[in-house]
Amino acid sequence: MKILKTISQLRMVRAGVGDLGLVPTMGFLHAGHLSLVARARAENPTVAATIFVNPTQFGPNEDLARYPRDMPRDLALLEAAGCDLVFAPEPADIYPAGFDTVVEVRGVTEGLEGAVRPGHFAGVATVVAKLFNIVQPTRAYFGQKDAQQSVVIRKMVRDLNLPVEVVVAPTVREVDGLAMSSRNSYLTPEQRAEAPALFRALSAAKAAYDAGERDAEALRAAMRSELDGFAVDYVSVADAETLRELNRIDGPALASLAARLGTTRLIDNLPLD
Template sequence: MPEVHATIAGFRAALDASRAAGADVGFVPTMGYLHEGHASLMRAAAAECAVAAASIFVNPLQFAASEDLSDYPRDLDRDLALADACGVAHVLVPSVEEMYPRPVLTTVTVADITARFEGAARPEHFAGVATVVSKLFSIVGPSRSYFGEKDFQQLAVVRRMAADLSMPIEVVGCPIVREADGLALSSRNVYLSPDQRAAAPVIHRALDAAAAAVAAGQRSAAAVEAIVADAIGAEPEAVLDYAALVDAATLEPAAAVDGEQRLLVAARFGTTRLLDNTAITT
């Protein structure tokens, strides 16, 4: 089993000692209730670095008062067993009091990239994400840090934050892991009713249809977005929040299909909000 650290000081000391002995460190920050998507990140960290580390912390700063902080699923024993199977050597499992012993007066915000999409839907979210990830990067020290591409806006925010603040962190994006029917893995999938779960793969089918249209020559951003909107709109269980073609680096909305882009989607199934995306490259 991995060595479990309840304190920042203990986790930091263990990783500092690994680097002092000549080992490089791979780090995977998580909020727990781990699934195969997280496992793919931890396996990548273990395969590419001498020492793999992870954190399990449900960060209150990134939840609004109306969101599911108290109900967020947790299963620490299962999480640690999965981390062990993936080759993780050290896991930080801090309490809220350990991470935030005093009211937080210092926060990290990333402008522009956070202005739309998830940032508009959840105004407090990305400042909470950037603040906790910045703190974790400070604790972990020089390392490679692995994030899934499913939360693509989050990945873009973390990449820009690390670059802007000259953090000694290489941010690594890893492919989305999906169920056999195409649904992107997410800890929130457990909230779906059977009917909602059966309907949810419509998001991936819609993205695939849009990507196929681009491959066939479609170059209108509005047309590509409409393919997704129409497909999801035809599913009674789904309510589309947005479908947007954006620049992959800046997340600026695209006027046309051109270069390295991402097609982002958010849709609601009852009270559960699911995200997905696909690369659009020409």
């Protein structure tokens, strides 16, 4: 496995390979990330991962400084998973002095995470556009857990005619349903025991939907009923493509939520289709 620190190193190696699958990450890898590497390994002759904690997608009072990092562990996991290339640049390589360009995807970024975290998706879209330009992947792999992010990236790729296929793989969960996330490491044992309530809330909405309920507010109420005692940022039942909140479901939809346990903020979702 080759570890590349600079853009020039990456481009030199990239020129010598054909189709390539890319798994962008911020590191502190878990089984969800590794499932994306496995999917990329199965579908591409060469697999690359990026490890970059992107500063521009963090707000001024968010957890950039304490975001978990363990590069030696991440590299060992990626090598064991069959990754061929790892691009791990420094912030100054991605955002050099004088950098002043932002990719902003409108519409699908306005609600949900975009409403709670202003500027977040401009940071996401900008760094992903840069990584796509640097790595030139054939396919790029993202997890369904970050559903709005996937919608934003797919729209950016369509709107800018970027020659990459965006693959969204199912959320990987712990045995009690909690979606795997690097931020789960922040949870105390007591908070970890409470955290599966998020999946129970989504499952309640999905069960009602599967039983024939199509009133979106009834599904939101089913989610809220499982979240007593949580600091809830939002519960949502939205159109799966536009992410606009629905009154009644008549096509593919997405149930999603964000809630806080102490200082830890968790998100999750389930497709309703």
